[in-house]
Amino acid sequence: MEWIVRVNTATGEIVKKKATPEEMTWGGRLLIAKVLLREVPPTCEVLGRRNKLILASGLLADAPVTTTGKLSIGGKSPLTRGVKESNVGGYAGKKLARLGIRALIFEDIPSEPRSGVLFISNDKISLVDMPGLKGLLVSETIKALRAEYGSDVGIICIGPAGEMLMYGAGIAVTDGRDVQVRYAARGGLGALMGSKGVKAIVINDEGAPRPKYADRDLLLKAARELVQDLLADPKTENRNTYGTPAILALANQVGLLPTRNFSSGSFEHADIICGEYVRKLIHERGGEGRSGTPCVAGCAIMCSNVFPNKDGKAIVASIQYENIVLLGSNLGIGDIDDIAELNDLCNQVGVDAIEIGAAIGVAMEAGVIPFGDAEGAKDLIRQIGKGTYLGRILGHGAIATGRILGVRRVPAVKGQAIPAYDPRALKGNGVTYVTSPMGADHTAGNAFETLKYINPIGREKQVESSRRLQIRAALLDSLGLCLFTRPPFIRKPHLLRDLLRGCYGDTIDVENPKRIGEETLETEREFNRRAGVSEEFYPIPEFMEDEPLPPTNSVFDIPLEEMQKIWDIKLPPTDL
């Protein structure tokens, strides 16, 4: 039995209702899209009464499958004004799933700002005010909640940026030991949570009922096979060893590495911010440093890390490719310790490091501080946390910063900053940024993996490839699985069927799991169409059409008409 829990943040009323059979066929990203389309007026004010903040377990919830338990968080995005799903590791998602909660939906807004905490346990759900949490940094918030609720609860919270309704704010989720802070970072969902007057969600899964599966043996068999295949994949070892920064050297070599506000695709200090260097430092410095750590319990890949300073004390966990690039090369900063500190500051004030990195790059172009000024950049992030006027501008992301400071070169599509893959040198990602209902989002269909068989600066095959990648991403996001589980599923399509059948038996149509991804995209697309944020209105930034990107000197040149054909591309069910 699974539950839909609704919290009315205006009245405080909490309603726990059994999910309908149809709702039981939705999970994660698909569930968010379905609820948005069913319940939220597409043109509503993003921080107003009619928008909803939705937390959803994936279809595989907390099943004993490696990497499951990613928590999807969504709503109408402050930044894109369209549908948004951002999923996150950490331990809270699994705990929510264990309590049988398929979706947690925050509705309406309180009449006055408040610091609400939603406490969820097996026998009780309550919304309490904790005014003492107001304005606290993320680590301070976690500490205060631990003191109140103990060390075993899962915690989801926002920092001061979310409380101040900044569109660049994300939602933080802790791991089991509060070492890592994971983020549902993109799209401004932290501001949406802030608008609901919810500072934190605390989940205690003690006494949760044992999950029931339709065919436990089938499930376990498929789960084992998935782990074996993952472990046999050389990519897994690479990820475990170097984490996501593994790809930085290649990104630099290919020339797609955003550098100095997307004015170059390669960075002269790439060798001292790349994955190999990060790993070397972690191991040399020792102390609290770690590589190969998991972000959800039971992950077989374990691509996270704990990055220590020279004295072995943790600066930030985990440090990832995207953040190193947006806060590093994109700002002309080539010192990995500075980058780690910048990343931690983002985590503390509660903002998306990608969006804020891009915003600071724009501010540097405006001359607020020079490129390469790491101390200046740290001060800017602190200003976000304090809510100074400049901090508020930056906290609203790249587009707001460009507009207010009068800068034309703003790397953003559909309201959202472009992540660490310049679409001029990886055109497949340009297609994804423009056509994905998520806007500029590398997790919505990342063409980086196609480098070995598609010319990244050619126009050929980019649209079809993006289509395949987008469907796959939407599928995995709806299951609650990490995107890095892709390879086995591509090689063995029966695995997905068996996992779903093991959990749900015949209650979900599992013959073609890919359909879940397609349905997710179509639902999201329809919401966006009604919201006025279809791809025809939000092109690639003009400077990326006009300004060749060194060293390839490529421009983005895939016409909109060609990209729009993506919606008509039919791929065979097995072509994942």
Next chain:
Amino acid sequence: MEWIVRVNTATGEIVKKKATPEEMTWGGRLLIAKVLLREVPPTCEVLGRRNKLILASGLLADAPVTTTGKLSIGGKSPLTRGVKESNVGGYAGKKLARLGIRALIFEDIPSEPRSGVLFISNDKISLVDMPGLKGLLVSETIKALRAEYGSDVGIICIGPAGEMLMYGAGIAVTDGRDVQVRYAARGGLGALMGSKGVKAIVINDEGAPRPKYADRDLLLKAARELVQDLLADPKTENRNTYGTPAILALANQVGLLPTRNFSSGSFEHADIICGEYVRKLIHERGGEGRSGTPCVAGCAIMCSNVFPNKDGKAIVASIQYENIVLLGSNLGIGDIDDIAELNDLCNQVGVDAIEIGAAIGVAMEAGVIPFGDAEGAKDLIRQIGKGTYLGRILGHGAIATGRILGVRRVPAVKGQAIPAYDPRALKGNGVTYVTSPMGADHTAGNAFETLKYINPIGREKQVESSRRLQIRAALLDSLGLCLFTRPPFIRKPHLLRDLLRGCYGDTIDVENPKRIGEETLETEREFNRRAGVSEEFYPIPEFMEDEPLPPTNSVFDIPLEEMQKIWDIKLPPTDL
């Protein structure tokens, strides 16, 4: 013979080309819509290479017809992201028309910011750099240009806000004696001019050829009849005596007067900011004070004024209803001298007083300064001129201010601040704000004149009435006539035909002049549709649906579906 002049602001190239016969049938607002739809990609970056700034004479240009010579200025609007036409009195428009220039189109953008001045005379057009003008206030700019070009030229310029690319910036036009500064205020066109690196346009019409008319006698006869009818209309006398502030007392009585960030429809100090009081002060104080002055030469209505301080020295000219409301009651400020100073400050830094008044109201709601704090408000406008971070936020208008400061109650539709008629208590204006291609703009179809026969808080007849008003406004804006010439045209439809036939003979289809208004709206609507800013995506702010407006306690409740029917309403040709 009439000319289309194109100035490429990237290369400095200037091309003067004869208007085609088709282009000769376009004027003012219609011409801007046609050029935009033909030449500007609807989704282009508003301050980028592909947008164009267009200045266009009306169809009646500088014909000897009362109130003609209003200059239409347009482009893709920074604020609405759709089509924008803002027209303005002053003397420059007539001079441009006298030189036979039907349209002046600025294309592309310079690679570096510059302070360009376009000098236009009968035998020469040149774009020169005048770095000394950089950052000058509007009055300083005019003074510097007078020193260079003499006292007879017409001047069009921007203030520092436009140079800093603020979306709330307007474009200033002087009258003959530099007493009045008139504004093409709305939609952020000052930022568009700034993006082109054009600080000013100077027009010398010495030696301009005598205009040729198809039937001079017919033209003069109709023009005389128009003047006689206008003078016989009691509204004209009222406007001449009190100016546009004439309507403030009634607006307050009806309860549609925006007060304290649109939280009330009446203001306790209405009696000391109303038209009667303004006139009384002007006459008591004497000195430079004037009422009943013209904004274009040859106007028979003369609704402008010069508002003096206690010593008889001019504070601002002209002080208008909209500005008194947005900078007065909307800010809780009940001192007309303060309001006049605030208005002058807006004129000096070069911003739309409506947009900035609304933005300051939002900032007051955010607690930046309290309602009623006139000195604080003056400081905020000075900060816009200086480009402080707070000033930049405010200078970008109401929506940017609400977003950055975290305020939900933002009175704006389609990106643009709502003018001095709360749509809850004048629902016809709500229909216009939502459905007009111009967004929230009272000049695009103002239902205030329907008060005597349509219940302003009822839902009946509002849509049809807005349709009629919108067509009429679009027609007059395309002719270059003041909206206040409406009454005679309604009573005597032949007048419009005769004026057009007198000027153009058979080269324009004049049988149904109303068609010009309809065609303007359809062209604009199509541009907006392609730009993604149709009415279905930009509703009335939610607080106006949820929050009853005292004293009528009315909410805005006309459904979108009903408003969208506006496009299908057919009115008889004579029903102007």
